[in-house]
Amino acid sequence: MTFQELFPAGLPQSPQSPAFPATSRYSGLPLATAELDGRQVRYVTRRFVPQPERFALLREHAVAEGERPDTLAAAELGDPERYWQLCDANGVLDPAELTAVLGRRLRITLPEGVPGAADA
Template sequence: MIEPYESAWDGIPGAHPYPRGSRYHDAEIGVHVQPDGTEVRYTKRRLLPPLPAVADGTAPHTVNSGERPDHLGQRYFGDPGQWWQIADANPVLDPRELTDEPGRVIGIPLPGGAVGNGHG
């Protein structure tokens, strides 16, 4: 649960480069210094741990025709932008692979499940 004072930081421009719900919220920010001394900030690569053979912390979902990752984000997390949590819990490179095959069973992270880094 987000404490009221924590969510206030999200509303301050420049306080954090990514909102709390973003998959990059906890990603490390790097700084590249160009030859002229100009600093360029960038988000370092966000690596996921290998998925276990049996995905602990997930519930099965059978994909229906016409579903999209954002639909599932809305259904399971109340926010279509949280589709990335489902993508992180499944072995896909392109999030569209999650729903491109009706009948496919995918894992949906459970609340408090430790899939990926657990944050955005």
């Protein structure tokens, strides 16, 4: 079962960050204001990348020739812009690392905080 089948509407959006859709890696992060050259500038607070062990595993995927982070995210999560979730689940900062090695076993997981069968 894919993420999109489990959560067709995505995860709920936080009222703290209305500028970002629920599918964004910045959704739910608080916004802050700083003064810069006499102007008030709003910004998103720092996002800490979670440890891969905090994600409930759905399955593994072996990287095949021609796959890219966005095409893999589209196939596995239903949205090419969610490649960052694959990065988080596999402890990768550079998305290109996900598909750089053919045959690499990638963890396909639920988002952080969503319990899986093993957590129930």
